[in-house]
Amino acid sequence: MGILDSKIPSGPLADKWTKHKNDIDLVNPANKRNIDIIVVGTGLAGGAAAATLAELGYNVKTFCYQDSPRRAHSIAAQGGINAAKNYQGDGDSNYRLFYDTIKGGDYRSREANVYRLAEVSGNIIDQCVAQGVPFAREYGGMLDNRSFGGVLVSRTFYAKGQTGQQLLLGAYSAMNRQINRGKIQAFNRHEMMDLVLVDGKARGIIARDLVSGEIERHSAHAVVLATGGYGNVFFLSTNAMGSNVMAAWRAHRKGAFFANPCFTQIHPTCIPVTGDHQSKLTLMSESLRNDGRIWVPAKKEDAIAIREGKLKPTELAEEDRDYYLERRYPAFGNLVPRDVASRAAKERCDAGFGVNKTGEAVFLDFASAIERYGKEKALTSGIKNPDKATITKLGEEVVEAKYGNLFQMYEKIVDQNPYKTPMMIYPAVHYTMGGLWVDYNLQTTIPGCYAAGEANFSDHGANRLGASALMQGLADGYFVLPYTIGDYLSDDIRTGAIPTDSKEFDEAEQQVRDRMEKLMGGSGIHSVDYYHKKLGKIMWNKCGMARNEKELKEAIEEISALRKDFWENVKIPGSIDSKNQELEKAGRVADFLELGELFAKDALHRNESCGGHFREEYQTEEGEALRDDKNFKYVAAWEYKGEPKDAELHKEDLVYENIELKTRSYK
Amino acid sequence: MKLYLKIWRQKDASTPGKIVDYTLDGVEGDMSFLEMLDVLNEELVSKGEEPVEFDHDCREGICGTCSLQINGEPHGPDRLVTTCQLHMRKFNDGDTIVIEPFRAKAFPVIKDLIVDRSAFDRIQQAGGYISVNTSGNTVDANTIPINKYDADEAMDAATCIGCGACVAACKNASAMLFTSAKVSQFALLPQGRVEAVERVQNMVRQMDLEGFGNCTNTGACEVECPKGISLTNIARMNREYLSATLKG
Numbered sequence: 062m063g064i065l066d067s068k069i070p071s072g073p074l075a076d077k078w079t080k081h082k083n084d085i086d087l088v089n090p091a092n093k094r095n096i097d098i099i100v101v102g103t104g105l106a107g108g109a110a111a112a113t114l115a116e117l118g119y120n121v122k123t124f125c126y127q128d129s130p131r132r133a134h135s136i137a138a139q140g141g142i143n144a145a146k147n148y149q150g151d152g153d154s155n156y157r158l159f160y161d162t163i164k165g166g167d168y169r170s171r172e173a174n175v176y177r178l179a180e181v182s183g184n185i186i187d188q189c190v191a192q193g194v195p196f197a198r199e200y201g202g203m204l205d206n207r208s209f210g211g212v213l214v215s216r217t218f219y220a221k222g223q224t225g226q227q228l229l230l231g232a233y234s235a236m237n238r239q240i241n242r243g244k245i246q247a248f249n250r251h252e253m254m255d256l257v258l259v260d261g262k263a264r265g266i267i268a269r270d271l272v273s274g275e276i277e278r279h280s281a282h283a284v285v286l287a288t289g290g291y292g293n294v295f296f297l298s299t300n301a302m303g304s305n306v307m308a309a310w311r312a313h314r315k316g317a318f319f320a321n322p323c324f325t326q327i328h329p330t331c332i333p334v335t336g337d338h339q340s341k342l343t344l345m346s347e348s349l350r351n352d353g354r355i356w357v358p359a360k361k362e363d364a365i366a367i368r369e370g371k372l373k374p375t376e377l378a379e380e381d382r383d384y385y386l387e388r389r390y391p392a393f394g395n396l397v398p399r400d401v402a403s404r405a406a407k408e409r410c411d412a413g414f415g416v417n418k419t420g421e422a423v424f425l426d427f428a429s430a431i432e433r434y435g436k437e438k439a440l441t442s443g444i445k446n447p448d449k450a451t452i453t454k455l456g457e458e459v460v461e462a463k464y465g466n467l468f469q470m471y472e473k474i475v476d477q478n479p480y481k482t483p484m485m486i487y488p489a490v491h492y493t494m495g496g497l498w499v500d501y502n503l504q505t506t507i508p509g510c511y512a513a514g515e516a517n518f519s520d521h522g523a524n525r526l527g528a529s530a531l532m533q534g535l536a537d538g539y540f541v542l543p544y545t546i547g548d549y550l551s552d553d554i555r556t557g558a559i560p561t562d563s564k565e566f567d568e569a570e571q572q573v574r575d576r577m578e579k580l581m582g583g584s585g586i587h588s589v590d591y592y593h594k595k596l597g598k599i600m601w602n603k604c605g606m607a608r609n610e611k612e613l614k615e616a617i618e619e620i621s622a623l624r625k626d627f628w629e630n631v632k633i634p635g636s637i638d639s640k641n642q643e644l645e646k647a648g649r650v651a652d653f654l655e656l657g658e659l660f661a662k663d664a665l666h667r668n669e670s671c672g673g674h675f676r677e678e679y680q681t682e683e684g685e686a687l688r689d690d691k692n693f694k695y696v697a698a699w700e701y702k703g704e705p706k707d708a709e710l711h712k713e714d715l716v717y718e719n720i721e722l723k724t725r726s727y728k
Numbered sequence: 729m730k731l732y733l734k735i736w737r738q739k740d741a742s743t744p745g746k747i748v749d750y751t752l753d754g755v756e757g758d759m760s761f762l763e764m765l766d767v768l769n770e771e772l773v774s775k776g777e778e779p780v781e782f783d784h785d786c787r788e789g790i791c792g793t794c795s796l797q798i799n800g801e802p803h804g805p806d807r808l809v810t811t812c813q814l815h816m817r818k819f820n821d822g823d824t825i826v827i828e829p830f831r832a833k834a835f836p837v838i839k840d841l842i843v844d845r846s847a848f849d850r851i852q853q854a855g856g857y858i859s860v861n862t863s864g865n866t867v868d869a870n871t872i873p874i875n876k877y878d879a880d881e882a883m884d885a886a887t888c889i890g891c892g893a894c895v896a897a898c899k900n901a902s903a904m905l906f907t908s909a910k911v912s913q914f915a916l917l918p919q920g921r922v923e924a925v926e927r928v929q930n931m932v933r934q935m936d937l938e939g940f941g942n943c944t945n946t947g948a949c950e951v952e953c954p955k956g957i958s959l960t961n962i963a964r965m966n967r968e969y970l971s972a973t974l975k976g
Binding site: 109112113116127128129130131132133134136137146148181184185186187188189190191192193195196197198199200201202203204220221223226227230233234235237238240241247249272299301302303335336338339340341343344469470473474476539540585588590632634635639640642643 | 739740756758759760762763766767770772773774776777778779781783784785786787788789790791792793806808809813815817838839842844845846848849852853854856857858859860861862863864865866867868869870872873874875876879880882883886887889890913914917919920
């Protein structure tokens, strides 16, 4: 245990963060001007951190592979952001948000981190409103809320179906203000190729200018990695095409422990796969589960008829439908947490009740909501005895006002009208709870190297609740990291600028060049995508929604073999010293091919089912997850030792002083 | 479907480009436009040729990275979609499709179909923000009630994804729709009024410096905008600008 010091402050839970802020060292404003910080990734966590650190007076350099910080994939988050404001007066509190998050994460996250997250959540909303983020409002001018899965209160703030976009543009605007002041230098279309350590501390990065192909050296007193998750290890996911694990993995290879890689969130409501050409999956916001009812036909013959196009879902009588979430989980119904909803969909489809051609889809039906809203709207509009057509028309208008952009997106992709026929949905890889291990200060096991947002492992345990990713990204970036990093940097006020002509930078740059030469030197049979798709298939089939010992062992061998094949045979046209998208992809896939193996190893060692990690060997008779707190109540932090399968396990025991560990029940 | 593609190929910013013909078979209606290009690129790579480079990322119509002038229209023939959400079912077997980068002096070509839209970032840096520190020590979010209609209108303006279709659609390559969307978002909210005068002046100045053309009210930008950003925003920005100029 010795190596992993989580640095959780002492004292009562609710006082820890305040106490810690009072205790840690600060850097005075004049000295901040002499300190450089690199922030890699410009999504909610990175953008927020960069803006705040620059405001405080540090010299910040940001790096992103996109052409602008505004394009980071935080932008795609749809539904909302949680905050314990209790504006609805429905009994919400910091404690309740904390409790829901720990429980939702299936008791695999740190109490102190999660409480801090809940504590600063309200500030996030205040901050964003001050920045001009146009959250949805009620007619009285106050902020509106909606409900998300796994909770019994309405605490989710939203900006139509584009909450992530609006919050990211808020962080981007805060960054722009600092760029305009000269306090942030933004390096867009740049990719971090490696982390540079000097005397064991993170002191810079090697980056590649993706336009010119040039390799650059950048030094700093600390490096913040806010580079998102690694869901693209599955090839098909809701992540952006460019989302990758490179920065985190490079840091891992240099000594940063990688925690809980197998904790991956499969989101229940995505548009199903249509064919082999598919390049990515599109999410339909969880907010739709507020009003949509999920079902499959109760009889197999009906499911078959629907699959063959002989029966329309709207023709099926109410009693012939199986609203399986409402049946299995009456208390939470359609709003059970994501892992539970995903597994339940898989269970029905595996049993032969799937409703699309591939048999891997269930219905998300808005007919009841349209009728309910239509009746209400008719009454409030003074229509006493509305006919069915009027109710439907009015109901559709209400649903359009709430979810219009999502319905439009669905129609564009699937070519069906979701107002008239139920949506078809299926689970897809969405978010990764695992990531770089960090202590309470968000520092990795490499001094001076920090990880924020989805890139770290810290707050969501084995399953993230809806609308909590945005909360965590902004909490880390705006309110946590800018404090805690000062404690570390207070030792650096006399260090002076870090030179880039040192032997450490020479070596790191040479390694980057060698690696690219090696990639380009493949004997040339298959494209990068060929390997990425193969890896994705192994991951989805053997490390996906349900895992077992036999298949995980197979996955480790298969990924290892695929990686060997990749390095020998990948085909990359073009050159190193110019714009080359195939080379960019190759570097990322090479790291996924290592991460995938560690992922499987982690899943194999965790002999329990918890949250997004479901091991078939560990389930109750009713098919619910069987957690093993006696043996697995810890964070698995892996140390790099060459081949991923040789990684060494370090355990951080999770101590619950305020919450009693229970079997999660949503029944 | 079998398609005849005419695609702009350009090695880098300093080398002249040209249209190159490709024939692509086996295209399915369920493919997105970019997945169709993925299939073409897979073929090119397997033949040892350099694939066609194009910008793309989220592939769900929100990041604003994808672009492409398809048969003369930014983001192609469909309305209210980006290229990544345009599906091949909008095309027919045997169609010829011309694919070019967005064309504007302020958007120089980087390679093939990729253009440099950093001018948009610089316009935002000139004033597209509210000068409030991110300390979190602001007033409670519900302290200032905001009329729902204003909040909704601000949101409509704020949904601009910064893709540049407005510029590519405009015969003058004007960036008025893009700039006015940000100016409008803040002009409609009480938090944004404090710096309204400086903001509109600084953003318009930067827009002009970048080499975008003037607005002659043809409305092509609004038609091609994948997010339906309204021309009203330009009128609002003109009003803000005039009033700022008078206030001096």
